[in-house]
Amino acid sequence: AQTVTQSQPEMSVQEAETVTLSCTYDTSESDYYLFWYKQPPSRQMILVIRQEAYKQQNATENRFSVNFQKAAKSFSLKISDSQLGDAAMYFCASYSGGGADGLTFGKGTHLIIQP
């Protein structure tokens, strides 16, 4: 069974600053995928960034990047130049099934952006 742990229920950052959200996971599979999803208030969940475990290079998407530490089973999300629109719940998720299994999600981190 997979588990995903987000140890920060809430984080706060000043606008234009950088913030890092933590995530650790546990899986016995050698081939797996990791995701960060964003859920803005009263809006739909959207994918922020995705990392394939077999890739050593950390994924980046504009202001969003990850620090993937495979041996430590750590997958943190860094948001640079934080903007008010980044305020949301952020969920870390993993997938390692061979079929159409669902994702395993962490409990989420509520990110507050201070103007």
Added chain:
Amino acid sequence: DVKVTQSSRYLVKRTGEKVFLECVQDMDHENMFWYRQDPGLGLRLIYFSYDVKMKEKGDIPEGYSVSREKKERFSLILESASTNQTSMYLCASSPGTALNEQYFGPGTRLTVT
């Protein structure tokens, strides 16, 4: 744009009622999922379907059933609603395997009184 729609944003039902939550996607995706979202617990998978008339139990299927008669539609059924099923329900779809991005609906906030 991929669209996943859910029949209701808010729903209030009484204990013991049969409840149907509908989800429709317009991108011909093979896979569809129902999750339950509770504060402090994240999202938990209830059921998923990888084809018409096919379904698989997720992590918390007790008290729920599903139906997928057409590829674009995936229904979640609460046979006899109970107060502990008060929650936010999210539907998602994806092409192929879950390696691909899962597209989520807006959610249905169900209250059972």
